[in-house]
Amino acid sequence: MIRKKQHIKTIYIIMLLIWGSMGACALKAQEPARPVVQQVSFPKDTLHITEFGAKGDGQYVNTNAINKAITTVSEKGGGVVLVPGGLWLTGPIEMKNNVNLHVQRDAVVLFTDDFDAYELVESNWEGEPAWRNQNPISGKNLENIAITGAGVIDGNGGAWRMVKRDKMTDSQWKKLVASGGVVDEAGKIWYPSESSLRGAITQNAGKGHAGQTAADFMDVKDFLRPNLLVFTSCKRILLEGVTIQNSPAWNIHPLICEDLTVRNLTVRNPWYGQNGDGLDIESCKNVLVENSTFDVGDDAICIKSGRDKAGRDRAMPTENVLIRNNIVYHGHGGFVIGSEMSGGARNIWVEDCSFVGTDIGLRFKTTRGRGGVVENIFISNINMTSIPGEAILFDMYYGLKGSLPKAGEQGDAVAEIPAVSEETPRFQNFVIRNINVNGAEKGIFFRGLPEMSIKNIVIEHANIVAKKGIEILEASDIVVKDLMLKTAETNPLIHVDNSENMVFTDLKPVGDIDLLIHVSGKSTKNVTFTGVKTEKVKKISAFTSGASEEALVIN
Known part of the structure; x- marks a missing residue:
């Protein structure tokens, strides 16, 4: 229930209430200046990835063509690398200075x-150095x-991703398992390969020590x-x-x-x-x-x-x-x-x-x-x-x-x-x-x-x-x-x-x-x-x- 308050407690309560009413204002007064974000700027020069042999048919692997286009534009001082309409299958793309893809x-x-x-x-993986795929x-x-x-x-x-059994319906799970890959011993998680499963049961997989190389992690x-x-x-x-x-x-x-x-x-x-x-x-x-x-x-x-x-x-x-x-x-x-x-x-x-x-x-x-x-x-x-x-x-x-x-x-x-x-x-x-x-x-x-x-x-x-x-x-x-x-x-x-x-x-x-x-x-x-x-x-x-x-x- 609400208690009767002595005089000294009343003064203290009033001080708390004043603090409460002013709390947001006090923080606002300390609010720092909002960020000013510097923006990009590029020459209008444009090269199409097709100029470097790229094919948008969903079959041809365009890794070299796309990366060559990016490197060429960068070496010329910058500009736009254009990916036109199509389905462009590719491996890793490496960006370069002054390029707009x-x-x-x-x-x-x-x-x-x-x-x-x-x-x-x-x-880097979850905030720590680690070996990962590119x-x-x-x-x-x-x-x-x-x-x-x-x-x-x-x-x-x-x-790439493993999938938990409880995330799937029965029909989805059966289709996933039938597509290949492996399931753990408990039958609860599907992995795309044996290597993926091996990594999941390896403690701190990918976290290396000085002197280790990529070869040390190939099994996972x-x-x-x-x-x-x-x-x-x-x-x-x-x-x-x-x-x-x-x-x-x-x-x-x-x-x-x-x-x-x-x-x-x-x-x-x-x-x-x-x-x-x-x-x-x-x-x-x-x-x-x-x-x-x-x-x-x-x-x-x-x-x-x-x-x-x-x-x-x-x-x-x-x-x-x-x-x-x-x-x-x-x-x-x-x-x-x-x-x-x-x-x-x-x-x-x-x-x-x-x-x-x-x-x-x-x-x-x-x-x-x-x-x-x-x-x-x-x-x-x-x-x-x-x-x-x-x-x-x-x-x-x-x-x-x-x-x-x-x-x-x-x-x-x-x-x-x-x-x-x-x-x-x-x-x-x-x-x-x-x-x-x-x-x-x-x-x-x-x-x-x-x-x-x-x-x-x-x-x-x-x-x-x-x-x-x-x-x-x-x-x-x-x-x-x-x-x-x-x-x-x-x-x-x-x-x-x-x-x-x-x-x-x-x-x-x-x-x-x-x-x-x-x-x-x-x-x-x-x-x-x-x-x-x-x-x-x-x-x-x-x-x-x-x-x-x-x-x-x-x-």
Whole structure:
């Protein structure tokens, strides 16, 4: 129930309320300047790939012709390499300086399913150095490059990817198995070859040590799937208009790049595609992603900066990123940061986006051992519908297996709290505003670490319809302002555990509420509600697991 307050507590509450009302404004005052992304520029000189012997019949392998056209244009000072209408089968394409590879609308660039066309090369996999098959499209240490047009670039990923039995109908599974390949002993996963299966059961396949060569990994070569398009250490990049789809692993992976523009793309992968991410921006600076559509098998638009020690040693955060006016359909997350964010991420804006059917909407994930600081993230005007998991999720236990529950996965709580170190990740300084959600399993979920809470988060002006309401564990300095919340489960509407300095202002529960807030944990303190609509609330509060009634004030 609402308690009578002594004079000194009243003053303290007023201070909390002032802080809560000003929290978003304070962060806004600290908001850095938005990124200025330098653009590409090319001479109008154009060469057709057919001038170099290319044939668009879907049979002839055009690897040499396409690469010779790109090299010739680059050596002449730059220009356009035109891919005209046709079905252009090819092996790996290597971009060069000052080249715009333009794919006409009636053109399909299809990468060969002949694995021998892809050499094993020293590369990068999920934020760490590794040996992989050569990327179908790649470029390193380049400047002023583009892929434009309205055609299709297809990575032929079905030839590479393993497929889980539970992702298929019975008839689809039988057809897949009959096509060739092998099935594991448990009968649960199909692999395209024995080499692919061997890699799946080999620990850390592809991760080499000093002195190793490609020959050391030939027995698992088929397992080492490439990302479809990878640019590394490049400057001034434009990806515009084309459809990029069906990747062996991630679709688009800019790594350590500057001045990247992604505009009007369609990025597609089968919903069941293993590691079928859409766009993974890793350790990049000055990025614009706009007016694009994603429908993929894993995270859609994702921010990364390296994994664990490799990412910390690289020490290159992804920063100065503007993401706006995009639509995401299937995907594990609509907009995602992590989990490989060990180099940090900062100064990122996400605006005017729609997520339709993504597993999670806004997904921020990490775990102990990663390290890295994620901060100064500004998100506004996001619409979500048909979200099977959480609309807004912060999770610092990502990927752990065991007894700690979380949506769709399991994790292990650590009994002994470790000391804070460079391996301790941080999520802090987020402003999330103007959010509309119609249909999610849970509205808001925070789960920080006992040694490092999720800090300084503002959520304001949100309308959420979900099965469950809000769950916040190990968080501090949280402001939730002007939230309309309608849930099927109302016992409780909000659960706060081992968290402190939280202000809920102008909360608007919809319908009958069995229990407004469940407070748990000895560390919970300074949780304040003001302006909450309690007319249809049967019970205001409950306290368990050592939580004190003094931790909660409802004004």
